[in-house]
Amino acid sequence: MAGEQEQPPWKKTYFFKPNYVLPVIMEKHNIETKVKNFEVRDDDVFLVTFPKAGTNWTLEIIDAIQHIENIDILKERSLMEKVPLIELGPSTHPDLTSEGFTGIPSNVDAYLNVTSSPRRIPTHLLPEDCPTQMLVKKPKTILVDRNPKDCLISLYNWHLSVALLEPTTWEDIFAKYMKGHTIYGDYCEFTKKWSKYKNEPWLLWIRYEDMKKDHKGSVRKIAEFMGKSLTDAQLDEVCRVTHFLYMKKANETIKGRETLLRPEGVWQRKGVSGGWKNTFTVAQSEMFDRDYDEKMKGYEHLKYKF
Ligand code: A3P
Numbered sequence: 001m002a003g004e005q006e007q008p009p010w011k012k013t014y015f016f017k018p019n020y021v022l023p024v025i026m027e028k029h030n031i032e033t034k035v036k037n038f039e040v041r042d043d044d045v046f047l048v049t050f051p052k053a054g055t056n057w058t059l060e061i062i063d064a065i066q067h068i069e070n071i072d073i074l075k076e077r078s079l080m081e082k083v084p085l086i087e088l089g090p091s092t093h094p095d096l097t098s099e100g101f102t103g104i105p106s107n108v109d110a111y112l113n114v115t116s117s118p119r120r121i122p123t124h125l126l127p128e129d130c131p132t133q134m135l136v137k138k139p140k141t142i143l144v145d146r147n148p149k150d151c152l153i154s155l156y157n158w159h160l161s162v163a164l165l166e167p168t169t170w171e172d173i174f175a176k177y178m179k180g181h182t183i184y185g186d187y188c189e190f191t192k193k194w195s196k197y198k199n200e201p202w203l204l205w206i207r208y209e210d211m212k213k214d215h216k217g218s219v220r221k222i223a224e225f226m227g228k229s230l231t232d233a234q235l236d237e238v239c240r241v242t243h244f245l246y247m248k249k250a251n252e253t254i255k256g257r258e259t260l261l262r263p264e265g266v267w268q269r270k271g272v273s274g275g276w277k278n279t280f281t282v283a284q285s286e287m288f289d290r291d292y293d294e295k296m297k298g299y300e301h302l303k304y305k306f
Helices: 026-033 055-066 068-076 105-113 146-163 170-178 188-193 207-212 215-225 232-241 242-252 282-295
Strands: 011-019 020-023 045-051 121-124 141-143 205-209
Touching: 011 026, 026 282, 045 055, 055 141, 055 215, 055 232, 055 242, 068 232, 105 188, 105 242, 121 141, 121 242, 141 207, 141 215, 146 170, 146 188, 146 282, 170 282, 188 282, 205 207, 205 215, 207 215, 215 232
Parallel strands: 045 121, 045 141, 141 205
Antiparallel strands: 011 020
16 A cells, blocks of 8 residues: 555655655645645636646647737746646755756745736646635636546656656556556546536636647637637637647747756647557556546546547
């Protein structure tokens, strides 16, 4: 059984709680104090995702909607600024400094100093680890769900791409996922816990797959949820700058790329639904399905059909 005494599964990770692994760039004390007590504003917009569900994409859509009158400012942001998870930093962990990171700043502190509004705040945390006020004040919150098999494939490639995580093999990460030892824990737990709020008016629950199928319709839905009414031309403009290929090209030369990503690393990797079929073996897929069916009992309405 996993416990806090157990060795973390990779360098640069630790057990935040039993069976729940976080990278060392997410500092336990910071999450339990500053993030937990973070003062939420009524007009904040939160984005909740399981890792690799399309956080960067959705945040870019939110930003493009918000800055539609001055969309070029999005180009000025560095890669780290593109997905500023509230739980990230501060960290001067030796595993990071030995690899040349000079220290990761605290995002929660940065959010406290943001004077413009609305602030848009992404997180991968479970509801119980989010700011207490979030579930009291109920600011607008967008949750993006994605086929967990595709999330796992994407996470595997993320380990190969990002300098803050240790490279792994597909077999190894699959085995760790089955034990609940990939970063941010178990997808099913994340989905089930957040589903408690799925029908609340303050939460918009969307699927990556639906965003892929109907990009413009999804942008419209997100904009309406944010209280912004965009013209047809503006919707097209948001779609243009958040198209997979546009974002892929922009991220190739973005500021801060060399800090976050390995030279061969990519964020806009494939951007497709169902790509897991190229990597899972039949045996792995069946093992995954059994585990998924078992964990999602009683939550059939949230399940993906593989
Ligand atoms: P793949 O690795 O399957 O390609 P996150 O931002 O949460 O880390 O999610 C990363 C995943 O979202 C990656 O999936 C990435 O390619 C995909 N993604 C990023 N930008 C996208 C876009 N504009 N359209 C579609 N998918 C995108």
